Every structure is written in C-alpha cells, then in structure tokens.
Amino acid sequence: MSQWEIADFTDVVRDLSSGNVKIPQRDYLLDGPIPIVDQGRGLIGGYTDASTALCRAELPVVIFGDHTRVLKLVDFPFAIGADGVKVLKPCGALDERFFYHYLRYVDIPSAGYDRHFKYLKRLEVPIPPLTEQRRIAAILDHADALRTKRREALAHLDELTQSIFIDMFGDPASNSRDWPVRRLADVLARPLQNGAYFPKDDYSDDGIEMVHMGDVFYGIVERGKLRRVNCSTDEIEKYGLGAEDILIARRSLNHSGAAKPCLVPICDDPLLFESSLIRATPDPRKVTVGYLFSLLSNERFRGAHIHPIVTGATISGVSQTNLAALRVPVPPLVEQFRMKVTIEAVDRIRLRHAAALAELDTLFASLQSRAFRGEL
Known part of the structure; x- marks a missing residue:
C-alpha cells in the first residue's frame, strides 16, 4: 500500500445525494416498479411507482447510511429513502467495487443516531492501478458471496422455525387454535x-x-x-x-x-x-x-x-x-415443550452453519486486511 497513491476522500468521491426526490417511509409500497434504497440493513426498503423519484446518479453508486453506517453497492435503477441516505460516486481513477470494499474495511466510529458522514470525509483513500483495484474487488466479492450463502442458509432455517411454530400453534395473528x-x-x-x-x-x-x-x-x-x-x-x-x-x-x-x-x-x-x-x-x-x-x-x-x-x-x-x-x-406448557424439542433439532443445524459463517467472517477480515495493505 505504501507504493499506492493516497488521496483525500473529498478529492476523489462526489456526494450526489442532493437534487433527488427522497421518499418518506410512510409512502413506501410493498411492491412496485422502482425499488427504494434507504439506510436500513436490507438492500431494498420498499417500492414506489413514481418515475420522477428515480435517482439521477450514474450507476453503480455506493450508498452510505448517515445514521446507521450501513453500506450498499447499488447497480440498478432506484429511488432514495428520505432519511440519512448518502449517494456516493468515486471518480474515474477509483473503481466503485474497490471503493465499496474499502469503506467496509475502515473503522467508522459509532456516534449513536448522530450523523457519520463527517467521519468519511476525513478518510484517506488508497488508489492502486485500476487493474489491481478490480482484481482485489473480485477476490473480496467471491469471499463475500460465500458468506452470503451461509447467511441465506441461516435465514431458511429461521423460516423453517416459523413454519414449525405455525404448524404446532396455528396462526398467531388470529389465534386460530383459540389458546x-x-x-x-x-x-x-x-x-x-x-x-x-x-x-x-x-x-x-x-x-x-x-x-x-x-x-x-x-x-x-x-x-x-x-x-x-x-x-x-x-x-x-x-x-x-x-x-x-x-x-x-x-x-x-x-x-x-x-x-x-x-x-x-x-x-x-x-x-x-x-x-x-x-x-x-x-x-x-x-x-x-x-x-x-x-x-x-x-x-x-x-x-x-x-x-x-x-x-x-x-x-x-x-x-x-x-x-x-x-x-x-x-398454549399448554406440554405443547410448548414439544416445540422446544423440535426446534432444538433445527438449532443444532443452525449452530453448524453459524460456526462455518464465523470461519468465513474471519477469513474475509484477513483478506480485507491483506488487500488494503497491498499484500493480497
């Protein structure tokens, strides 16, 4: 990394947030032609049918949650959620995926619900040759994809747990079993x-x-x-x-x-x-x-x-x-204990997936560290 060019964040990254329509959460739709990207943890927070709300920034862009510190790389047409969304576009010398991974690597201090973009603006950003940036981004993309698959497996197990719950106790919204x-x-x-x-x-x-x-x-x-x-x-x-x-x-x-x-x-x-x-x-x-x-x-x-x-x-x-x-x-305790036995079998599988995910997280952190020290 010592041989790479180093630039101030504000010299190589543009904030394209202003000038776009920003949609309040109360106006989100459950479905629609245009996804809304906000500062929540999920990639998509909701939908809108307002074509005038499309973000005008050239894709791809990096989304930063000013309150949450959540980072997203967005390469599809989208609208902006109203609160705390920063739309960031690196300059031509900086690959978007490399920049995204670099922001995930650096330590952005937590200030609770306060604004955090001020910390990003103080960063220095490494700028290796574009070919090197894209090679590093591809390696980190692949490692991150393996983590994503593990998380998806854990999510499916959570869905299975909810299915078991409904099968045993009925619909809890209506209390269909009259407990x-x-x-x-x-x-x-x-x-x-x-x-x-x-x-x-x-x-x-x-x-x-x-x-x-x-x-x-x-x-x-x-x-x-x-x-x-x-x-x-x-x-x-x-x-x-x-x-x-x-x-x-x-x-x-x-x-x-x-x-x-x-x-x-x-x-x-x-x-x-x-x-x-x-x-x-x-x-x-x-x-x-x-x-x-x-x-x-x-x-x-x-x-x-x-x-x-x-x-x-x-x-x-x-x-x-x-x-x-x-x-x-x-429900009666005996029924609750029946659920406990069944869920414990699912939990044993979940623990194996969680352990594998922890190993992948450790590997990913090591790759990040090596990548941005110029040792990958």
Whole structure:
C-alpha cells in the first residue's frame, strides 16, 4: 500500500445525494416498479411507482447510511429513502467495487443516531492501478458471496422455525387454535425493565460487556464483540442478563424493527443491557423462553398485534406500558415443550452453519486486511 497513491476522500468521491426526490417511509409500497434504497440493513426498503423519484446518479453508486453506517453497492435503477441516505460516486481513477470494499474495511466510529458522514470525509483513500483495484474487488466479492450463502442458509432455517411454530400453534395473528390469551406482563417472572444508561467516560476495553440496540437484530446476542463499560456490583445485579431472558428493542429506524426480540446466550461472564432495550423474563410456569421468542418474532403476530402499538415517525418505538399490555396466546406448557424439542433439532443445524459463517467472517477480515495493505 505504501507504493499506492493516497488521496483525500473529498478529492476523489462526489456526494450526489442532493437534487433527488427522497421518499418518506410512510409512502413506501410493498411492491412496485422502482425499488427504494434507504439506510436500513436490507438492500431494498420498499417500492414506489413514481418515475420522477428515480435517482439521477450514474450507476453503480455506493450508498452510505448517515445514521446507521450501513453500506450498499447499488447497480440498478432506484429511488432514495428520505432519511440519512448518502449517494456516493468515486471518480474515474477509483473503481466503485474497490471503493465499496474499502469503506467496509475502515473503522467508522459509532456516534449513536448522530450523523457519520463527517467521519468519511476525513478518510484517506488508497488508489492502486485500476487493474489491481478490480482484481482485489473480485477476490473480496467471491469471499463475500460465500458468506452470503451461509447467511441465506441461516435465514431458511429461521423460516423453517416459523413454519414449525405455525404448524404446532396455528396462526398467531388470529389465534386460530383459540389458546387462552393473557397480557404479556402476566406471563413474566418479573416486570419488564429498561436497561442502563452509562456516559461515554464509563466505556472501557476491560469493562463488562453490554448489549446495545444495534446488537439485537440477528436473533441472538453475539458475545465477544460487544462494547464494554465499567460498572458497580449493584448495576450488574440490576441490569444483568441470563439465558432465561429475552431482550426487546425499544426503538428502531423503521416501524417494523421496533420491539424486535433477541435471545441471550448461556455464559458465565456478566452481561448488561442498555437503555434502548427492554428485558422480559418469561415465567417458566407459564411460557417457555423459546415459545415467547418465536411468538414475538413471528411476522404475522407482529403485524397484527405489535406494529399497532409502535409509535413515532423518524424513530419508531414501543413503550414499556404498551408492551406489558400486549395480548399473547398461551398454549399448554406440554405443547410448548414439544416445540422446544423440535426446534432444538433445527438449532443444532443452525449452530453448524453459524460456526462455518464465523470461519468465513474471519477469513474475509484477513483478506480485507491483506488487500488494503497491498499484500493480497
């Protein structure tokens, strides 16, 4: 890399965001001729039929989520989601795919829901010869495609889990099996609780791991990569998590993401949760952790019963009061345990895929590091 030309970000990248129509999330369609690309994690956030909303930038472009730090390479006609989308176009000396991979490699600091484009503008960008850029991008594309296939396999297993749930308990949106219905608060071992707030000065590399909102959208907390805080024994006691707990996101950048549940892994080391999350501890005499998690994850149940209690426009959220009053069907425990046995068989397959994905992630990180040191 020392032999490569180095340029300031602002000298080789244009921000083409302004001058385009930006579509508010309330105007997204479920289907349509033009996909909408926003700063959410998915490549496509929704659709529009407004031809005047097409982004006028020459393709391909790199999309950067100013709030979320999400990066996307877009090579198809699209419209822009309204909030926090930066449309970036590198100059002729910089290949778009190489630039995209470089941005994924660099460390962009997290500033919560604050703007992050300011950090990109401070970057220096390596510019090897175009042939070298394209060779590096092709290698990283191939490695990334292998990771994508593993993620797709895990997604299919999640769909299988939901199918098993519906087969055993019926449609949770309509409670088609007429199971008894109770308030969520009435099937918990303790009241719902918001997490802890710690100022920036309390964060430390040798502190206690703490789960933040961005850590809970993948089904189970991934330990070992969480931020850490210095805290007291009393705070560990009050805000500590165990494998009997479910974490629920209070807020989300989009309506459908609010109140997403997440499982807590079994571990002897303490684990805390921060103030954007709610802890729910199922009462084992009434519901199993697996059943309640599957119910709160089910898209039909969420659409019928959770989305209506989500409020807010720019940032969607759910209150502890509304969540406590949520009406949930409660099948007999024996039926819930039957589901647990069946799901555990699927989980064993999921663990194998997750382990393979972790190995691919490690390989990809190594390739990135070597690539941008000029050693690939």
